[in-house]
Amino acid sequence: MIQSSFLKTQGTKVIKNEHNLGLSGLSTAQILEKFKSCGLLLFRGFEVDAQKMKAFAEQFSSRFVRDETRRRVDSRDGFVGLVDGGTHYISPHCEHANSPFRPDVIWFCCVVPVAQGGETLVWDGVRVWQEMSEELRTLFIDKKIRFFQKFPAAAWRHFLGTGSTLVDVKRTLDGLEGVSYQINPDQSVSLDYVCSAVVKTKYGNHEAFANSLISEYINPRGVVTFEDGSPIPETVINEIKEIMNRLTEGIPWQSGDLAMIDNSRFLHGRRAFKDTRRRILTTLSYLK
Numbered sequence: 001m002i003q004s005s006f007l008k009t010q011g012t013k014v015i016k017n018e019h020n021l022g023l024s025g026l027s028t029a030q031i032l033e034k035f036k037s038c039g040l041l042l043f044r045g046f047e048v049d050a051q052k053m054k055a056f057a058e059q060f061s062s063r064f065v066r067d068e069t070r071r072r073v074d075s076r077d078g079f080v081g082l083v084d085g086g087t088h089y090i091s092p093h094c095e096h097a098n099s100p101f102r103p104d105v106i107w108f109c110c111v112v113p114v115a116q117g118g119e120t121l122v123w124d125g126v127r128v129w130q131e132m133s134e135e136l137r138t139l140f141i142d143k144k145i146r147f148f149q150k151f152p153a154a155a156w157r158h159f160l161g162t163g164s165t166l167v168d169v170k171r172t173l174d175g176l177e178g179v180s181y182q183i184n185p186d187q188s189v190s191l192d193y194v195c196s197a198v199v200k201t202k203y204g205n206h207e208a209f210a211n212s213l214i215s216e217y218i219n220p221r222g223v224v225t226f227e228d229g230s231p232i233p234e235t236v237i238n239e240i241k242e243i244m245n246r247l248t249e250g251i252p253w254q255s256g257d258l259a260m261i262d263n264s265r266f267l268h269g270r271r272a273f274k275d276t277r278r279r280i281l282t283t284l285s286y287l288k
């Protein structure tokens with residue numbers, strides 16, 4: 001059901017290996033144009049694996065992001081990892097949108113799909129924003145969101161690279177919009193990040209409700225509040241969830257699929273599953 005609705009209604013987003021030329025036979029310029037208008041592309045029939053995903057992503061990317069939370073599968077440069085562990089539902093979020101280090105694109109490739117469940121879920125933040133009531137929109141225009149997180153030294157060292165120091169932390173964080181931070185005696189870093197829940201998409205300048213508010217509210221890795229520290233009412237969260245439930249799309253994975261997702265526009269998550277053979281890989285990048 002999900003498979004057919006995704007492939008039928010979002011047909012322009014699916015790029016098939018029709019001429020058997022592989023990913024290298026695709027025009028980078030044409031793919032980029034399609035990506036800019038759709039925000040989500042699914043490449044099917046290209047037998048993509050970790051190396052092919054990384055090589056293809058390099059054509060579009062200026063740099064990649066290390067993610068300390070993922071198990072690495074590509075030992076050559078450490079930029080490809082397994083998606084979040086476990087088999088549980090993962091609520092909607094944009095990758096690293098609770099920090100000032102939100103990458104432009106999240107790439108996924110499917111090595112082993114599951115027979116049932118386990119779809120990667122996606123929500124178009126532009127549509128979410130359009131579906132919101134006037135009251136809700138006014139609330140998020142008027143009030144920014146505050147994300148608080150604490151990063152142990154091992155976490156920021158992994159993110160900034162081996163051998164990085166507190167000088168690098170300061171150089172990285174000083175002057176960043178919306179950021180205030182504190183370095184603790186144990187060298188952990190407490191980070192406050194204030195941003196709007198509604199962002200302009202990287203392409204097309206659309207307004208999108210593309211953020212990590214819901215996931216940080218439901219499964220907090222830190223604390224999320226309004227900018228002034230006041231709690232976000234549960235009624236507000238429930239109203240957002242009700243809208244998003246109506247707009248959920250699932251990527252019906254097949255082995256060898258590759259997805260390219262605009263992280264300034266689309267939120268993503270995951271349906272729960274039972275089959276532990278599921279193997280989805282990911283990498284994060286900034287576009288050229």
Ligand SMILES: [Fe+2]
Nearest residue numbers: 093094095268
């Ligand atoms: Fe994610």
